């Protein structure tokens with residue numbers, strides 16, 4: 753479903769991603785861990801082409817882009833539509849209801865009928881436990897509920913791949929669980945996901961593979977039972993000791 757080959761990215765003369773390669777099977781969950789500043793968010797943003805990589809090829813399902821070459825606009829739009837992103841904080845439209853937030857993309861961008869988008873959105877809101885909140889405004893919701901709306905909004909675009917950038921790091925501790933539960937549900941429904949998180953216990957439960965990134969390189973990757981429990985690299989071990 754996802755193949756990342758030789759991604760590089762510099763900001764000015766700061767080479768942030770040096771050579772990132774990995775693959776993820778359809779329906780699998782990849783958790784990306786690593787120290788602050790190691791390039792995790794930059795990897796996710798490259799996967800969605802929010803920041804285009806300088807070099808490397810990314811394939812998501814049947815759309816492949818070589819970022820070392822000039823990328824046509826239409827091809828870039830097709831590529832971007834393959835994935836949905838959930839950010840640290842939700843970025844919901846404050847003047848729109850929950851339902852309006854979720855149908856905005858499908859109706860405006862994908863030109864789907866309002867009736868169909870609405871019925872899909874209500875189903876999605878139900879699945880993230882917010883069926884009763886459709887007509888409320890973001891400010892009426894808790895941070896965890898807002899983040900779940902953010903997830904429903906990304907799902908509404910029917911992406912092939914879901915990307916999560918530290919989806920619980922801006923939440924009060926008591927609200928983290930409800931968001932992680934929703935992400936776990938998505939995993940069991942077979943969504944293909946790449947998740948940047950510091951929640952190691954969650955990673956152990958949900959990941960099929962864990963990538964430990966440091967200094968813009970994948971230092972170690974493998975199943976969570978290996979990378980998180982008995983890593984081969986000293987740097988992975990040191991990182992885990994610091995955060996656990």
Ligand code: ADP
Pocket residue numbers: 763768786787788789790791792793794795
């Ligand atoms: P992480 O998610 O692992 O904390 P990031 O991917 O956010 O790391 O950042 C990696 C490095 O790239 C950091 O040194 C950060 O300052 C730098 N960086 C990220 N985005 C930009 C940008 N838009 N312009 C300049 N530097 C950036």
